[in-house]
Amino acid sequence: MGRYVGKRLLSAIPVLFIVGIIAFVLSHLSGGDPARVVAGNDATQAQVEAIRQQMGLNQSLPIQLWQWMINIFHGNLGYSYILGEQVTPTILSHIFPTLSVALFGEAISLVVAIPLGVLAADKHRRIADKIVLAFATLTTSLPSFLAGLLLMIVFVLQLKLLPASGFVDPNEDFAGYFSHLILPGVSVATLQIAIISRMTRSSMIDALGSDYMRTASAKGLTRSRQLWVHAFKNSSIPILTIIGQSFGELIAGAIVVETVFDVPGIGQLVVNSILRRDYQMIQGIMIFVALVFIIVNLITDVLYAVVDPRIRERSF
Incomplete structure (x- = not known):
């Protein structure tokens, strides 16, 4: 049973990776400037640029995506500059x-x-x-x-x-x-x-x-x-x-x-x-919901193996 569950967990990694890419791309195609939203309408351009650098938005999109994906696999879904708190504990709450x-x-x-x-x-x-x-x-x-x-x-x-x-x-x-x-x-x-x-x-x-x-x-x-x-x-x-x-x-x-x-x-x-327009929080929620789906599918696969042991044997 341990090997069966392990194989199902490994197969979930590519799914999570693809969902992460989709969430990242959609949030950047939605329009608007996250730095401007955080700074407010009365902020100067210099203040907006400073916030953009703090948020890492001055880097290229591939680098932003890579750093975000690395953080995801370390359990860090990002930081909401709108709320001023980490995304993961906010979602969990x-x-x-x-x-x-x-x-x-x-x-x-x-x-x-x-x-x-x-x-x-x-x-x-x-x-x-x-x-x-x-x-x-x-x-x-x-x-x-x-x-x-x-x-x-x-x-x-x-x-x-x-x-x-x-x-x-x-x-x-x-x-x-x-x-x-x-x-x-x-x-x-x-x-x-x-x-x-x-x-x-x-x-x-x-x-x-x-x-x-x-x-x-x-x-x-x-x-x-x-x-x-x-x-x-x-x-x-x-x-x-x-x-x-x-x-x-x-x-x-x-x-x-x-x-x-x-x-x-x-x-x-x-x-x-x-x-x-809290893009970091929206991205984190999309990843979290995808993770819930993966867990549900894993539980379903395990129940298959419990009900019919032949399924577990065929997977080896």
Whole structure:
């Protein structure tokens, strides 16, 4: 298993390198002078040039890119001259609310989507299957930010059951922390539920028509055991694949939903950095999000190997 994980980590290095180049190029093509933004509109040209030299902008772009990439592989995502602080700790201070929303949304989607997919496959072409498909179609066409607004209207304005916005530290008030996560978590889970339930249904239908399922039925196993122990286990690889792939979309959805519910996470940091033209922070966030995607894909690959050891053996 160690060699398997090591190979996956090595394969992630080129991806991180390419993302770093793209982030650097896009930030320099966006227009504007970062030194002028830091200095302010009232600064003299001499002051702007001094700041440009301090920021290293007087060097050629290849040299700037090289130095930035070296810093990245040392864990240093740069320095925000707008905020006057290092990029890495600033991102880390905003990541907990984003991960809280994303992981809570993922938990909701798995708890809802997988049983729905299994039910739809077991009741294939019956009324229950059609209801699940209709529900999946509805949630697919509902963007996370729109779902958030609708939920806010119902549960905040009408029923007055949940807080409308904000974020609470779980160490200070865990009940408040949980209540503030419900609406944004459900909002980002809507699309996930549709994607995962459809894939679970499709994979389970294939598994239920296989020979080993007919054997399991002939042995007199209960329907529940047939579905969850035999069919679901053999359908888990494509389900894991879609969960890993869609988690990136869930992170992106969480960043958007944060703006709706005023959650002080990465989404709020991105919006503020764009408005401030804080190019160093934007570059750092792009690298950090890419790193999160790489970690999610690595976890997915490891789960492949756990579910099916033949995958691990073929990789050597």
